[in-house]
Amino acid sequence: MKIAIIGGGAIGLLFANYLSQSHSVTVYTRTEEQAARLNHDGLNFMRNGEVQTKTITAKKLANNVEGAQLVIVTVKQYQLSDVYSSIQYCKQPLLFLQNGYGHIEFLKKLASPSLFVGVVEHGALKHDSHTVEHTGVGKTKLAVFRGNESELPFRHESIELFPFEVYEDYHSMLLEKLIVNAVINPLTAILGVPNGELVTNAAYAKLMDTYFQELASILHIDNPGQALEYVKAVCRGTSENRSSMLKDLEHGRQTEIEAILGYVLSQAKQNGQEHRLIDFLYTMIKGKEQKEG
């Protein structure tokens, strides 16, 4: 299959590496420089300290993505407006791999009859413009947003170290990830701690509980006790990891706070729900972004 991957970030390059094993992949980048580098020097893929270099096709993203049978959009949610003109009239199937829930409104504006969403649970780290490291093997969850489930890409694909899992309901799939992100990302980013401390430090655990209650009622979570246990299990399972939001702040990069808590706040305000703690954390992160950026 001819696949277009929009975005040369960690997720875009990770997908390019694994999908190019049995597909014809083109990576569409924001800059001419990155495309030239990828075309000229190839894609360096690192895992467990080993590096493989792979020939790859890359182009600077122009106003449309020609010839692809599937377009995978890997840019951050806050960058979606930058790629809108390239995909708004696309008739091909599109797969979106953003965090949060805010991009669902964006999807409604697109012309394609086949829209899919995914949640990436791999760890990936971009070292430079043409080098990506697979830091943690997870899976990619997929669900239909618009169109037929039979068209869902990769449903029968089997790639070693890069599994896919199909979900019936995109809403609950995105919500599950949103909850995890909405708890772990802002708290670890403000407290400056790895994920595990949210459960091992008694005060932080209490903090997480209180904060989670506010979140759960805004997002109408069916079984809050179970959802909180899931979040805690993720903290334990990734106890040494520093969350992406913490790393973004440490490196002076924009965070995904809008995609995550920005969406939760918009829901709370729409429904007149209590959101003091979420607003407090949201504003702290916005302040840190101003400062670091």
Next chain:
Amino acid sequence: MKIAIIGGGAIGLLFANYLSQSHSVTVYTRTEEQAARLNHDGLNFMRNGEVQTKTITAKKLANNVEGAQLVIVTVKQYQLSDVYSSIQYCKQPLLFLQNGYGHIEFLKKLASPSLFVGVVEHGALKHDSHTVEHTGVGKTKLAVFRGNESELPFRHESIELFPFEVYEDYHSMLLEKLIVNAVINPLTAILGVPNGELVTNAAYAKLMDTYFQELASILHIDNPGQALEYVKAVCRGTSENRSSMLKDLEHGRQTEIEAILGYVLSQAKQNGQEHRLIDFLYTMIKGKEQKEG
């Protein structure tokens, strides 16, 4: 006058330096080591890069403080219980220089007919067990808690660079400092920023406003708008300073969070008032103390 100063921290040593100009001062320390060091090597006093060494009398604090005409208690609020046995039956006038408001309950248990409270607005930094730096000249505010105003110490004292100011009402005097401490200390400690950023960073300024509203209603502040302006003026006037709570956390020391937000929370709970944000910040600081300490 014979003055006993209990506590060999920054404030205790600062007071020892200035008061020994015209009084006979003895410093009571927690450890034998510090007393020996002060007696043997003298007190090093630093200001504007210059050092003066002064002969001084120091003793390890025992079960009572003999012979003093005035006892000044300079230990942190959370250390008051450690010195209780030394002062509970004291009949001499006692002056307490703690932050916050929580020590007022402690004072009620004491026998002395003359109890005074003070608020220290000097900057002082203890470099080692017998060296203190006067980093910022401010003043010491004084008020009567129990007894006659005519007995208030230092009301007619004039010491260069070390002024005193008498307040009619100890409650409003302590409250004013409490508000400043309750806003600036926890916010700067969590955000890891100098005081000035609370007003120059737009998101932090918004955070401070929201948080201040909760605080003002718990503490029944008469004129909240004016009080907030005062807090902002302190932020501007000390814009490069890192707050004591931020420094305590950075150095793995216990903070004064109990004396400050612990007291505010106890008031809120007693009166059934909203305290979500204050509890959130309080718990963050407790978690950081667990971690750093």
